[in-house]
Amino acid sequence: LASFMVDQFGSSARGSGLFLLGWSDEWRRDLSIGGAGWTSIDTTLYVIELDVAIKLPSQRVTLTTENFSWMTLDRQGVIYNGTDGFNLYEEQSVEFLFHPLPGLAMDSVEHMLVDVDRGGGYGQALRVELYDWTRGDYDIFTYRDGSELELNAPRRYLGPGKAVRIRLRYGDGMGTARVRKIRIEHTGRYS
Structure with missing residues (x-):
């Protein structure tokens, strides 16, 4: 148990x-x-x-990280498989797919937040890449100061079932890029 x-x-x-x-x-x-x-x-x-019946709210709400499941799509040099508490060394990357839990995908996502908490280790730049489902390729965002990435028009970064595909790369310089936690949030409405 x-x-x-x-x-x-x-x-x-x-x-x-x-x-x-x-x-x-x-x-x-x-x-x-x-x-x-x-x-x-x-x-x-x-x-x-x-059996449960979920009553979805009619007002605008935020679906927070704990309401997403995730899976690892690819790991280059990263042994640890979770979304928190790992290090990326030179030329390493990891790719995750986040899905809202069953029955919780919103009909309309108006805002998306992606936060890669570096745990204070901001000395090295970390490339955060979001998959653009329309183009079929990644867009690159560089995190050096640990700020949150807020997208007010996230439609192109939302895949089937409102999935979010994210890849983290560390390829510049020496040392390590620490990742304490990855946080995804959707704000929007259910019909």
Whole structure:
């Protein structure tokens, strides 16, 4: 059960699903192995997904980072696979795809925020690239001071299901570019 409670990425445990977990110290089957020197420890874990109805707001809202799932698309020299707490060394890059959780993609995204928290390590420039789904290529934004990237017309950077594709590159100079956390937010409306 502890594996369900480990939060490796510091999320706020928000989501769009509801699960009921339960366990028992009994097993409904009889099993005996004659002459074996063992003791049975019977434990059964039950995971039940409950139906939920999400009522989406009618006013303008912000969908914050904890309401997105992510996956790694490519890693060049980066061993750690998460979106937080990693370093990029010379000529290394990592590419992520962020998706709103099921049922939470907005009909109209009016504003998007991308924040690559460098954790105070702003001495080296880090290239933050957003995929332009219209052109089929990346646009480059350089982060040196750790400021947030705010886009008031993000349509071209939103893919299927309002996905955001981001690539981080460190290729200039020596040393390391630290990334403490990547944060994505959508502000807009549901129909």
